[in-house]
Amino acid sequence: MAKFLVLAVALLAVSSCSAFHRIIGGQEATIEQYPSIVQVEFSNLLGTTWSQSCAANILNVLYVLSAAHCFEGTTYSPRLRRIRSGTATRNNGGAINYIEREINHPEYRVAARFDADITVVRLVTPFVYSLQVQQGVIVYQDATIPDGLEVVHAGWGTTVVGDSSTMSPVLLDTIIYTVNNNLCRERYLTLPNPGFVTANMICAGLLDVGGRDACQGDSGGPLYYRNILVGVVSWGHGCANETFPGVSTNVASYTNWIRGYCCLI
Missing domain, CATH: 2.40.10.10 (Trypsin-like serine proteases)
Structure with a gap:
């Protein structure tokens, strides 16, 4: 019998397949319901235009968890990604944090195209926690x-x-x-x-x-x-x-x- 999920680990606050996956059939939610979700905004090469294209999850004040395929590519650079937190509105409101670097899992794409599709991303400046911004x-x-x-x-x-x-x-x-x-x-x-x-x-x-x-x-x-x-x-x-x-x-x-x-x- 499968072992049911009964425990969780909270991280310390101090310490043809589509590549860009997809909410269909959804309903409106508030950021207070999901204060650990953040937007990942992509920029053009000049860094002048930004738009939400992926999402991520707050691990602690300096790190988020996301998909490795959101942080790779021939033109990828940390300066072309940023995080918007604390808002349910796409591309608006909340606070902006820039990215220092990403750590894509070393086994990403090894066993299969999207195996180990996971990355830990470090921010330049820390989150400020509130009712709308919380670690997951x-x-x-x-x-x-x-x-x-x-x-x-x-x-x-x-x-x-x-x-x-x-x-x-x-x-x-x-x-x-x-x-x-x-x-x-x-x-x-x-x-x-x-x-x-x-x-x-x-x-x-x-x-x-x-x-x-x-x-x-x-x-x-x-x-x-x-x-x-x-x-x-x-x-x-x-x-x-x-x-x-x-x-x-x-x-x-x-x-x-x-x-x-x-x-x-």
């Missing part, structure tokens, strides 16, 4: 996430599949359910250009129904179980697909690695 709680190392568990995505991503003009102006959330990892892997292997689902991933959606999911612009954001961060939005086939659930990085595979970087550097 992450799942303990090697916790087993059972099938059929009710989980939540939150973010500012597109609300219509394939239409980047539908990025949500406000924070949305949606309830979905975890899907058996082996079943998810088998389904993805039927695609002409399949993505490979590993043990370091969590699949979640409304299986054989569809209609709810994270979507483009939600990458790096949270998959919550009772406000415990169990997943980081990573990849999938389309959005809210009834056959192919969305896939998040399984945080429990990397908790010790995360704690080592965010609390010791």
Whole structure:
């Protein structure tokens, strides 16, 4: 029998698969409901235009957790990313923190294209905690996430599949359910250009129904179980697909690695 998730680790406050994954079928949420979620804004090469394109999760006052694919690329530089915290409104309000550096997991893309799609990001200046800005709680190392568990995505991503003009102006959330990892892997292997689902991933959606999911612009954001961060939005086939659930990085595979970087550097 699967071991149910009953514990969590709080980090110390002092110490064809779409690349930019995706909230479909969501409802409006407040930042006070999810004070550990932040926007990751991307800039043009000149640093003159900024727009939210990913999300991240507050680990402590100097570190956030996100998806590695949000912090890579031929033109990537830390100066072309920044964090907006403390606001439910996309690209507006809250506070801005700039990035010192990212630490993408060393096994990212080794076993599979999106395996170990996780990064710890250090900020130049610390967060100032408030009711709208709080550190999150992450799942303990090697916790087993059972099938059929009710989980939540939150973010500012597109609300219509394939239409980047539908990025949500406000924070949305949606309830979905975890899907058996082996079943998810088998389904993805039927695609002409399949993505490979590993043990370091969590699949979640409304299986054989569809209609709810994270979507483009939600990458790096949270998959919550009772406000415990169990997943980081990573990849999938389309959005809210009834056959192919969305896939998040399984945080429990990397908790010790995360704690080592965010609390010791």
